[in-house]
Amino acid sequence: MEDIVKIKGMKAGLILSFTRGAKFDEIRANIQNKLESGNSFFIRGTTAYVSKDTLPTDQIEVLRKMFHQHGMLFRTELPKIKVENPKTEPIKKLPPEEDPQQMIVINKTLRGGQEVRTKSSVLICGNVNPGAQVIAGGSIDVRGTCRGMVHAGAFGNTKAFIVADQLIPMQIRIADMIARSPDKMEKSETPERASIKNGHIVIEPITR
């Protein structure tokens, strides 16, 4: 059976077109399905386009909401420059999917210039030195001193958190929020945990 929602990948984003005569409910269910399948097409920050005249305004608004919920952008008009050449640029392949529930373990110190990038959570048995980066879709646990840049919930998970024996990073990022270190850093003796509370990144001591 032919898919009622067709997706075309372009430099500017994804272009969605629908089979003539398809019901809106079906279209919506179909897109919902695709968004939730974790398909590599739907990367956060990608723009989806639906031509303005294919659907009535209220239905377009429903779709807009759905895409926004998944961290994507939504537009009804293509940027002008890119229209001439519709099928160039194959979609960038992402590394194999990792479930956000999973956790990867790094059994060494991350030094300046080294980077860990994953969709899952990360456990680091070692330090994260300045100049190193950890970017995780889930949470980050450093069994050591964390001085580098750490980004938890990098794909939008605001419930992600960061724990370290000594949490003195250059920057902490959780989902789309950034906190930078104070210019005068105090060393803390207890492990600490950073998470989003009431729209702010909050750091609090924990025991473990």
Added chain:
Amino acid sequence: MSVRIVITSGKGGVGKTTTTASIGVGLAQRGYKVVAMDIDTGLRNLDLLLGLENRIMYDLVDVTRDNDPIPYKKALVRHRKYETLFLLPTSQVQNKDAIKPDKVEKLCNEMDKEFDYILLDSPAGIEEGFKTAIKPAQRAIIVTTPEITAVRDADKVIGELGREGIDDIKLIVTRLRPKMIEEGDMFDMRDINDLLAIECIGQIPEDEAVIKATNRGEPVITMEDSMAGKAYKNVIGRLFGEQIPFYKPPKDSFFTRLKKLFGML
């Protein structure tokens, strides 16, 4: 079988070549047969520090070139005083890409039987020259000063070495100024050890003797009365696993401080 040690740092001007020269002499003083290879093609210095510039006939480029290479024995320069220390100089006119990492590794394999130690003096940076220097190495000595820039670069280099599978890495900190550390204006050893987390085998104080030694072409380790010379002597001991405590400068007494205060000293 030889032990191959690369001396590297990331940042320039921290004392890689000074360290290479002193370790070379130190090992030769203990009777080992040592070759010190300068990998810093285009900016060679090791020959100057060993006072051997005028004896260079052939260089690393001649030895590793594809067409009609010179046998390495012709390029080796024996030290005037320490007969088991040899320099393998590099070219001053060519640049870094005149030497291929594979060729240098092959050369080290050839020299393997003849020498106890092969020291590779790496250029600054983490580009080709650095890669050439670390390719044949089994061990590494990282040199840094107690400044944040040098320490950060050292950290990065340790990461790069780890990627090449070199995990026997030792640290030498040079140009330590006890007074600045006391006053908190410089990274102290604890901060450095905290961050780099590798074994430190040398703490070399800032010492005018280093400059004198360099300009005379005698590695500072031979100036046995100098602070830096003593510190390098201890480095050699620690390389062989000897337990030597780090030298701590005596604190000024109350009267000395008082005299300094009044400008009497």
